[in-house]
Amino acid sequence: MMLVSGAASLNPTTVGGRFGQLTNLASAARPDGAPLEKFVVNLDDPPRLRWKSVMLGNKEGALSTMSYLFKSLPDGLHAEVDALMVDAEARFPEWAKEEMLGVADVLNVTFGDVALVNLFFEITPFCTSIVSQSASGRVYHGRNMDFGLAMPTLSENLRDIAVDVEFRKAGETAFVVTTFAGYVGAATGMRPGAFSITANEREMTGPLPIPNIFKSVLNLMYALVTTEAYPVTWAVREVLQDETMSYADAISELSARKFATQMYLTIGGTGVDEGTVLTRGRNELLDVWRMNATAGEWFLVQTNYDHWLVMPPWDNRKKPAEKAMGNVSAQEISPRAMYERVLSLDPVLNELTVYSTVMSCSEGTYESFLRDCKDCSPFR
16 A cells, blocks of 8 residues: 555646745855755654654745656656555665655655655766865765756755755764755765765766656666665665664675666775775676775766766766866865865856765764855756
């Protein structure tokens, strides 16, 4: 039986657009570079209650984002996904089902609506990830989250609900993520003293990859129903939450699992040369790219194409980011330098960049900033 929260669906075919023209209010008052709002999720709470404060603080923005997204769906797709959800939900981990039910409770929408949005986020993080090692051996990890390819209004909405969330257990910080209110997976996160992870989408491959995003949602649903595949960002969340995991364990776990989507996973640690990019197919590990400061490779930059290929015409961020990192140098690299001199450089920073995060698990620092560059280049 499909899980519901006792609410009506946001499916426009069933509610007639009952939320009207909700607009982005909060981000309009926050300039580019403003720190993201911070929330605490207590892992000792029942999963269904964990996100209550986050969602109450972001209810209007979350509903606006969902309403826009569902109005953009082709006719019939929402109903088709809802039908598949009956079988797919049986494969969802209990923590994810309960947390999404809690999100649905606060928003007064169905479980299926929340699950669909979570799966949509799984296939659309177009990003720049950088892991580096300073001359003194410190590991610094940063990312720009670019979101909303071919859907610029979605980028505007997401700026309203981008948040930093500190997960606590027994009163202590367990891990930190940057996410969107209502999204229970983790595309950006860090376990202090252990490792940091960023996930970049790999579905856009080929000379001119113009993805059918909505078809990708269906493909993801079919994969969840018919195979042992698992959402990547849910696996990242579980790795971050596992207090026994080390940097090496995280690499091993994320290398071996079967995933529902292709992804690049950039992982940073605390020690010398602890920086790795995993290129993941759905069922196999395609490549392991390791930082090697001794050989002069003191940083790795990953965007949305395979690092061993020539830069495609649709992704002009990797080479500028590499040049900027070289200009900074291993002697001067720091979270501030990475943010100001690399992640804030056009086109690494572009019209679709929603947030920037810089972190260091060895130093225990984690900062995220809203990005809203009106004069920057379009995403390409």
